[in-house]
Amino acid sequence: MTSPASSSEVKYLIESSEGNTFDVSGAALRQSNTFNAMFLNIGADGPIPFTDYNEATLKKVFEYCEHSVNEENYSGPKHQDDLSKWDLNFFNEMDQKMFIDVINASNFLDIERLTSYCCERIARMLRGKNTQEMIKVITLPTAEELEAKQKVEEKKAAAAKKVAEKAAETAEKTETLEELPVQQLVQTTRNKLTRKYLSFSNE
Amino acid sequence: MSSPFHLLRLPRLVLCEIFKSLNIGEKVNLSLCSKKTSAQINNDRLYSQKVNVHLDMANEKIDMISEDFKDWFQIGIHLDKEIDSLTIQSFSIGRCSLPMSKTIKTYWKNLVEGFLCLTRQLLKMFYCNISTDRDCWRSDLFQPIIFELVDLQVEFKRLTIRLKGGLNSTLIFS
Numbered sequence: 001m002t003s004p005a006s007s008s009e010v011k012y013l014i015e016s017s018e019g020n021t022f023d024v025s026g027a028a029l030r031q032s033n034t035f036n037a038m039f040l041n042i043g044a045d046g047p048i049p050f051t052d053y054n055e056a057t058l059k060k061v062f063e064y065c066e067h068s069v070n071e072e073n074y075s076g077p078k079h080q081d082d083l084s085k086w087d088l089n090f091f092n093e094m095d096q097k098m099f100i101d102v103i104n105a106s107n108f109l110d111i112e113r114l115t116s117y118c119c120e121r122i123a124r125m126l127r128g129k130n131t132q133e134m135i136k137v138i139t140l141p142t143a144e145e146l147e148a149k150q151k152v153e154e155k156k157a158a159a160a161k162k163v164a165e166k167a168a169e170t171a172e173k174t175e176t177l178e179e180l181p182v183q184q185l186v187q188t189t190r191n192k193l194t195r196k197y198l199s200f201s202n203e
Numbered sequence: 204m205s206s207p208f209h210l211l212r213l214p215r216l217v218l219c220e221i222f223k224s225l226n227i228g229e230k231v232n233l234s235l236c237s238k239k240t241s242a243q244i245n246n247d248r249l250y251s252q253k254v255n256v257h258l259d260m261a262n263e264k265i266d267m268i269s270e271d272f273k274d275w276f277q278i279g280i281h282l283d284k285e286i287d288s289l290t291i292q293s294f295s296i297g298r299c300s301l302p303m304s305k306t307i308k309t310y311w312k313n314l315v316e317g318f319l320c321l322t323r324q325l326l327k328m329f330y331c332n333i334s335t336d337r338d339c340w341r342s343d344l345f346q347p348i349i350f351e352l353v354d355l356q357v358e359f360k361r362l363t364i365r366l367k368g369g370l371n372s373t374l375i376f377s
Binding site: 103104115125128130131134135137140 | 207208209210211212213214216217220221224225229232233235236237239240307
């Protein structure tokens with residue numbers, strides 16, 4: 001089932017983050033450069049794990065791949081206006097969360113065509129807008145969020161500093177403990193030598 | 204997808220692709236949204252378009268034109284003592300009102316500081332070739348700005364300097 005082959009009829013099993021598996025045709029999978037680099041030549045025993053992405057996202061991505069199998073070879077990014085009706089429907093029926101998941105999966109799988117269409121779609125959201133309009137379109141952290149984040153980071157830094165200080169203290173203590181017998185030894189030998197020297201000089 | 208979009212949560216390569224497809228004005232506007240967007244755009248300077256930056260001290264503006272002359276953007280630099288920080292407003296030249304996305308107007312306490320700050324920011328965002336107008340040397344702003352830019356070792360496309368004392372004393376470096 002998952003042997004290396006150039007035939008488009010070969011099916012590969014894909015494993016999602018939920019642990020579910022589903023079939024994807026070899027022709028569709030070959031649009032992913034990541035897959036080509038990892039499995040095409042060596043094959044895969046058992047399901048291919050793409051466990052960072054959920055089943056819905058992976059199915060959506062491979063739905064696009066299956067659809068674009070029959071299209072002509074990809075020749076650079078298309079303008080959004082050049083998209084077919086099917087492509088537009090494909091993008092329009094996604095909510096924002098799914099869209100972001102699809103971009104992430106497409107980026108990981110390195111599917112050039114899908115990634116470039118997604119990028120074009122986002123660029124279109126920003127096109128022809130001034131700064132204030134852009135701020136409304138893209139979510140930027142508010143001053144309060146930034147402050148809260150800064151506080152958390154400060155707390156983390158303080159905690160890390162405390163840990164480092166404790167570690168340094170314990171290290172110092174162990175050093176002194178290790179050094180003590182040596183110092184004592186040196187001191188006692190020094191005392192002995194001075195006593196001997198004194199006894200010699202007295203004689 | 205009418206709800207706000209978390210642009211900065213996207214992978215860096217995807218962001219780079221998005222920035223590549225934006226024009227000069229859109230990139231400038233986006234960089235003014237926040238420090239983070241500005242930093243992301245600066246990170247992708249390597250893949251940005253080459254831009255001819257024309258410092259027009261006489262008319263107090265910076266013109267940016269792409270290498271193929273298909274795209275342009277203008278930043279007006281104006282003195283306003285009442286405004287403490289940089290503010291951005293829509294900008295129009297005379298009667299001819301231009302599209303908002305093609306021009307912005309900035310207000311500064313000090314024009315030299317405005318020119319330098321914006322030029323430094325543009326140098327971080329784009330591959331810039333800096334040039335000045337032939338008559339710019341007459342402006343009081345010319346000398347401090349050019350001195351600072353020479354110190355920054357920026358690439359000049361065209362620079363006109365007036366030397367004192369000579370008859371034909373204007374030099375043009377291209």
